[in-house]
Amino acid sequence: MSKKTTVLLLNLGTPKSPNVSDVRTYLFEFLNDPRVIDIPWLLRKILVNLIIVPFRAKGSSKIYKQVWTKDGSPLMIYGEKVKQLLQKELETNFTVELAMRYQQPSMKSVLDKIQKDMPQKLIILPMYPQYASSSTGSTFQKAMEIIKTWEVIPEVKFVNQFFDHEGYLDTIVENAQKNDLNEFDHFVFSYHGLPIRQINKVHPNRNCLTCNCHKEFKPDTDYYCYRSTCFETSRLLAEKLAIPKEKYTVSFQSRLDKNWLEPFSDKVVEEKAKNGAKKILVFSPAFVADCLETTVEIGIEYREIFEENGGEKLVLVESLNDHPKWIATLKDLVLKA
Numbered sequence: 001m002s003k004k005t006t007v008l009l010l011n012l013g014t015p016k017s018p019n020v021s022d023v024r025t026y027l028f029e030f031l032n033d034p035r036v037i038d039i040p041w042l043l044r045k046i047l048v049n050l051i052i053v054p055f056r057a058k059g060s061s062k063i064y065k066q067v068w069t070k071d072g073s074p075l076m077i078y079g080e081k082v083k084q085l086l087q088k089e090l091e092t093n094f095t096v097e098l099a100m101r102y103q104q105p106s107m108k109s110v111l112d113k114i115q116k117d118m119p120q121k122l123i124i125l126p127m128y129p130q131y132a133s134s135s136t137g138s139t140f141q142k143a144m145e146i147i148k149t150w151e152v153i154p155e156v157k158f159v160n161q162f163f164d165h166e167g168y169l170d171t172i173v174e175n176a177q178k179n180d181l182n183e184f185d186h187f188v189f190s191y192h193g194l195p196i197r198q199i200n201k202v203h204p205n206r207n208c209l210t211c212n213c214h215k216e217f218k219p220d221t222d223y224y225c226y227r228s229t230c231f232e233t234s235r236l237l238a239e240k241l242a243i244p245k246e247k248y249t250v251s252f253q254s255r256l257d258k259n260w261l262e263p264f265s266d267k268v269v270e271e272k273a274k275n276g277a278k279k280i281l282v283f284s285p286a287f288v289a290d291c292l293e294t295t296v297e298i299g300i301e302y303r304e305i306f307e308e309n310g311g312e313k314l315v316l317v318e319s320l321n322d323h324p325k326w327i328a329t330l331k332d333l334v335l336k337a
């Protein structure tokens with residue numbers, strides 16, 4: 001007999017609307033997460049509530065207005081689509097739910113609903129291909145805080161990451177191949193950045209920036225090192241697309257300050273243009289759906305930087321969104337869990 005199973009898909013979350021007050025509420029919840037701004041409590045309260053949020057809300061709201069569609073935020077729209085498509089793909093003993101780590105639909109409200117439905121098994125699947133404490137780790141912590149209070153705790157499975165899943169990689173490859181790859185002078189794999197101190201917490205006995213975990217992926221020691229898995233994801237994609245080593249760069253975007261992972265994507269794009277690259281293709285493998293960081297940051301801001309510095313064409317590989325191969329990948333991850 002197959003078990004009654006609930007699949008909980010998760011993503012970061014997005015403001016209720018792009019208006020300044022909703023963006024402020026979203027940033028306030030997001031950045032007060034101790035796994036996101038991982039500094040002592042009092043310092044975080046001062047930094048986030050008196051400096052970052054007040055200074056950032058207006059600018060972020062402007063950017064959210066650029067990404068917003070008549071149906072809302074793309075991250076939410078694709079989340080809902082993926083939930084429905086995955087539900088269709090799975091047997092009737094599976095129920096698929098969607099929640100967001102911050103804002104709505106909240107993890108508490110969706111997990112309350114799941115608790116009432118009493119599944120025998122719960123699969124928690126944050127849609128982040130590479131593990132990071134601030135994304136996947138935070139989502140699991142929140143889920144555990146809620147589930148630990150339940151009278152009946154069902155069998156719970158966590159899907160920690162899937163950067164090396166063939167289906168995930170092949171979906172990106174297929175999207176990239178919608179372009180003529182011979183046309184490009186250079187390829188950039190741009191990942192969401194992280195503070196360096198967070199990366200170093202993963203392997204506290206050595207410095208990630210001076211060790212070789214980006215050159216060679218060693219699962220025994222580096223399985224949860226975000227920097228290492230980002231480089232490994234890029235190597236796997238480059239191999240599938242036959243892109244030679246010297247033709248691609250791995251970089252990190254969306255930094256909040258200078259102590260984040262380097263090289264910074266905006267600087268790479270600028271430098272490539274200054275060094276004569278005319279056409280570049282940018283991948284965003286850390287994001288499974290179109291969002292502010294892809295559509296606006298890469299698609300608009302980096303394109304401008306590239307063109308201002310002598311480049312002609314920056315093309316962004318579209319996100320996995322509702323691609324049938326991505327839905328098949330999620331199905332496989334669920335069935336394997």
Ligand SMILES: C=CC1=C(C)c2cc3[nH]c(cc4nc(cc5[nH]c(cc1n2)c(C)c5CCC(=O)O)C(CCC(=O)O)=C4C)c(C)c3C=C
Pocket residue numbers: 012013014015027035036037056060073075128132134135192193194195254256286287290291292293
């Ligand atoms: C890939 C997964 C993500 C990790 C890891 C991550 C870490 C992280 N992010 C911030 C700060 C911000 N991120 C913002 C937006 C944003 N971040 C992710 C994903 C990861 N973040 C996504 C998918 C999005 C877009 C959401 C959308 O609705 O489109 C923002 C808000 C936008 C802005 O003001 O720039 C902030 C702020 C930190 C500090 C961090 C880890 C330390």
Ligand SMILES: [Fe+2]
Pocket residue numbers: 192254
């Ligand atoms: Fe982020």
Ligand SMILES: [Fe+2]
Pocket residue numbers: 199203208213214222225227228
């Ligand atoms: Fe590392």
